[in-house]
Amino acid sequence: MPTTSSSGEGRPARSARSKRADAQRNQQALLTAAAAVFVTSGVDAPIREIAARAGVGMGTIYRHFPTRADLVVAVYRHQVEACAEAGPALLADAGSPLAALRQWVDLFVDFLVTKHGLANAMQSDSSGFEALHTYFLDRLVPVCAQLLDAAAEAGEITAGTRPYELMRGIGNLCIGRDSDPRYDPRRLVELLLQGLQGPRSS
Amino acid sequence: MPTTSSSGEGRPARSARSKRADAQRNQQALLTAAAAVFVTSGVDAPIREIAARAGVGMGTIYRHFPTRADLVVAVYRHQVEACAEAGPALLADAGSPLAALRQWVDLFVDFLVTKHGLANAMQSDSSGFEALHTYFLDRLVPVCAQLLDAAAEAGEITAGTRPYELMRGIGNLCIGRDSDPRYDPRRLVELLLQGLQGPRSS
DNA sequence: TAATATACGGAGCGCTGTTCCGCTTTGTCA
């Protein structure tokens, strides 16, 4: 119970609730600014740039989002959530589990290739991006696992594929100089999915 | 003929050939130092660290290797060459073109996962790594193409796979926190190769 | 209105890559 004063809950329900008005404003401004900057300069744009665009100081940005990953997560949370929720929906709607898996992976790839450098950042081994990596994967791996299991049970793919590994693999395939005509992540992901179906019986 | 003096070859064959003795020494020292540092700190270790280890100044390292990519290329040139030469050899020795392709890809993966962060650097879109990307791919893509063609002609894989894309894909799959037990690039590469064999006939 | 917790801003530190120029070494030629 690390409460500063003695009488528990003495103060109006502030302590565990809303922050100061200006703090809320700034947080929102930061999210908006970051989203805009990410589009133009990628997710590893200079922190100063984001702070400047939001019209706040460096201290403020670090107080609200201690690591860059926190900021990225906050900016893209909605989209990740949407992707996660699409999993079960597709499983219900699509013709087969494999079809659902395919469509879902497509969604995920769309998300990744849209954000400059997001895929890179997710795998980066430097400067506190671990949180980013963790959040995305924690949220999406279970969804992927569900799709994988369903497809395996339907006999459409061989069992035993590790969802975590697959997700990282797909993420990795999406890394790269944006839109080099010679490199289309989608084709390789498709190859991966084909590989999932097991060796050719011939 | 950009020779300084008039009489062609007048000077002892210096002009177009060897550099000064100390320059050669330093270049060698830099290569050795870089190789050592790359092992411990990865390919994006601080330039200063490499210079210090080689016992030279900053200017020297930049004179010999204007970009970091030049240094990396120089350090790994032998191994890349070996990998390139292994292609035709495997094609002749291995049982089938597909087997050769498999073994060759294995070699390539071995090379990549051994060097900390090399795969990352190869795909990095920042700070003059393009040269690295270019060198590796220019050297290895033709070899890969040859293996791919042979396998396709033997009917072991579906035709039409783009060698460049495949190489980059494999490279990308090798990116990541070194030796996370949950992620083994090799398994995914295997999946990719399986996908190469085309959809399951079922 | 006064008091206090809360939040803000930005100067400053340390670490990078990269350039630039005065000094040193090397090879050559008389």
Next chain:
DNA sequence: TGACAAAGCGGAACAGCGCTCCGTATATTA
């Protein structure tokens, strides 16, 4: 052999970055 360019060297210096820290300002409550 000795002197003199040319070639090479070193590292100070500049710029850009992430991140911290603390004096100041402001919102909120009583």
